[in-house]
Amino acid sequence: MGRLVDGKWIESSLITSDEEGSFKRQPRTFLDTIAADHSRFQVESGRYHLYVSYACPWAHRTLIFRSLKELENHISVSVVHPDMMEQGWSFASNFPGATGDELHGFDQLFEVYQKAQRDVSTSVTVPILWDKKLDTIVNNESSQIIRIFNSAFNELTGNSVDFYPEALRSEIDSWNEEIYECVNNGVYRSGFAQSQSAHEHAVNELFRALDKIDRHLSRHSYLVGNQLTEADLRLIPTLLRFDVVYVTHFKANRKRIKDYTHISEYLRRLYKIPAIHQTTHFDHIKRHYYYSHESINPQRIIPVGPDSIF
């Protein structure tokens, strides 16, 4: 694990914390967009590429949107190996589903960042939205990549399904904010906490949010309105990893998702959507977390269960 400093790979801990021992996430570096009238990144079929890990919940959202928005024939994908070791994410292809780097033949993901900007200082994360024409990164923040996918290519694909409709935006934003802080990032804050109090704080917030979501879903089929929106699609990747990884590996064990009647019914229902189940790879998910985080699982032993999350 490490990061790029002035374009050089420096080994360092993945876990960055503040003085109270709470996990602090690093900000993203490339935050541009794609639009028909953009000065650099115009809408074109075949021009853009996604670098993902099947294990990563943030990358998972981008794969779900790529599929729901019928972008598979327009945006190509490379999948990293699930093990994230001293050199960070790698393009080793000796794991089913890992593709290697078909664009540049690189060995490590950090080389993609170096190619985009020789002297870049950044953490080296997936997902990355890459521009093959200008040989650079458009964006490496999943919440922005899914917005690009939601609307930028509509004319090209003819798919105008809107997962962030104008009328529902403030409600979606409000769920997104709470779910990001307490759930999506909350599980990492639980698992990467460097003190007892930081861990307990994160776990309490996480389960308070899940209790609230369960109550909401006892009366509604979706988080917002009566339709699938971005808010659901940002929650689902975390729910899918919860009983398999976060309960044990991140010690988020007050309850399993299985113990929440309404959340588990919702998860079972949404998992039937092809864009969701076809982009879920439990082998990558289990292998990545248990194998890569040496400081919290030094023997790298991968649990056998659970037999099923449904």
Ligand SMILES: N[C@@H](CCC(=O)N[C@@H](CS)C(=O)NCC(=O)O)C(=O)O
């Ligand atoms: N906020 C970012 C987070 C991405 C992220 O943290 N990805 C993880 C994998 S789950 C990663 O690549 N971590 C490597 C690192 O931080 O060095 C996003 O949503 O795109």
